[in-house]
Amino acid sequence: MSDQTYRTAASAVIAAGAIPFPVNDTLLEILKNIMTPEQAGFVQLLDRPLNREEIKKKSGMADADLDQMLNSLMKSGVISGTASRGSGLMVYRAMPPIPGIFETTMMRGETGEKQKTLARLFENLFEELAGMVQANYDAIVPAFKAMPPMTRIVPVEKHIDRAFDTVMPCEDVKKLVDRFDTIGVATCYCRHQKDLLDRPCKVTDERKNCLFFGKTAEFFITYGFAEPITQDQAKQILEKAEADGLVHKAFHEKYDTGRNEMAICNCCKCCCETFQSYYRGSSPTITYAAYVARVDADTCTGCEACADICPMEAIEMKDDIAHVSDSRCIGCGVCAYHCPADALALERTGQREVFVPPPKH
Template identity: 25%
Template sequence: MTEIDPYEEVRKKLSIGPLQAPKHEKIYELLRIFWDEKTIELLSYFPQVGKLIKVSELEEKTDFSRKEIKRMLRKAVKKKTIHKSGSEYGLSPLLPGVFEAYFITRQDSEENLKKAAEIYRYLFKNMIEPPVIEKDFELFRPLLPIDSKEKLIKIDKTVDSSSKILPYELVEDIINKNDTFAVIPCQCRLVGELSGEPCEIAPSDMGCLVSGIGAKALSGFGYARSLNKEEAIQYLKETEKAGLVHIASNSYGGEHLHFICNCCPCHCGALKPSKDLRFNIVRPSNFKPNIDLNECKRCKLCLEKCPMDSISYDENDDRMIINNELCIGCGICASNCQQNAISMEKIDNFIPPKVRKIGNKTFLEHLTDLLM
């Protein structure tokens, strides 16, 4: 009789919808960091991600005592490698999900955090088959910078006359509809720092913006830094000046009002594969930059700031050129142009789904399961 490998059993249960836990040596290494042999044996009796199990059911299925089961579950929940809902427990996706919660809270040993960081960094930098996330799953989208509506946006005359700037297309929507904010460290750049490859654009402390109840809770737990409305506006401006892209869930139902990432192209688990591997994880916005050549001073700051390397300088014609095939319409070039020579034109009317689900839950719900 073939002996069952509990790590393989758990690995197979960690995939949900477009999120995968590929059969790869790095994935097995990651699982061994998260869970020791006894815990993984217990977890092998868990159902697939998205479903829950009770302690009493685990007692019936395993040889562990109730005391042992509760001890192992309590430790795993504290490390944010599984989640608890009422009196039931469940597995969560490795990315996004466990990745964010594990590094936001940092409840594991420094040694394990470093080892896990090195593996996640490897997964972000290398194409493994199947990928951790399906390459055509449009999970995120960029939001235009603060003050875009007043300073940066123009409507293309070729777009349907009914077109208008929609609140969910702008980062200021999170500001306008909330009063409480907090900043949590960027998990992607933290992984770089822990693995000896820090980001040169911004530190991990310049991380995600959370609002509302989530901001209060994470600040209360000591995982986040509280901000008032004015401080949140200033913070977003600082991230834009650094060259970070505001990225939110690719939906319009309100998820973007609670959690926004501020992303770099060198470490972000969504932006980096979108740039380097041509994945479609970050769907371009409905906007594209337009350069006024009469106002442009050829300072090349836009070229330096562009996260997608979509801007170049043509020496023969002495002008900046935008490659619209590479551009994601984030507006970082426009917000950083000191001559105000770049405007953002609305060229499309794509409307995202109201809710973007990964399996049976949204990205934010998967994360909330672990953090709350």
């Protein structure tokens, strides 16, 4: 089979996501490292979510061959398979480049030559995407506003100012965990990629702190991407993340905050690809937030700890007092948690969409 097979497969995986990646040599090389030509030909069929019978009809494959193909692609993280909420039938979907294939290639924490090669290729792909966006900035950036936020910020609860409001159940990360019986933990794919590139995280030494819930957790546990853990273990991971200065980012089914959470990532500015994509200039920060940081000017000592730790660089010092940019603040509470003077607290705004255009380099 020719490169055209991989090009068509690349178009299918891009169409499965919300981020408009280019079909270029780097993406093709990534797919060649994780798929055989036969698998690439099969992935083309998944131009939309399909159940097994629909795939069988479309592919014409015998039962045994079809099952082998589906299992091999799920094991390699190229497609996912979860039970439909309505019918209970297994529904199979192609994974997009990100979030999707990038994560599954890194989240087992493997350190072989293949993973090192993929880490470099993904870094090249992200840089090329940034170059494409920067070269067409004025045309592309306004189009980003039509994209749905992929994440929702779950705040550091203990620093919510109770004078403003009570914390909602979905905004309390511990109560969120209590809603799920099945929880998995995996190696942070972003930090692992940076480790493979000899650029270790500057914020935390923790690596196994990506959490998955419900059907998503079941899939990742079944195919060896994640390990099952208890609710108490998940809470301990979240407590360590808060102490290290990481941001809780929740991912919802179909990017709909009215649906269940699928995962919580604990993110840092130096590794997290959503933060990194913003600072590279390849994508805006688009997220749901429900809080904004507020500074008590009388208590602030001007130590700059909040400005140093803010992942969005939303805090600057004016006359030795911290000032928060409401338009850049994602309400994560990391600044408040780590303020030695307790001069910051989170004020509830109600769910809002934060959109910060990428810097123009």
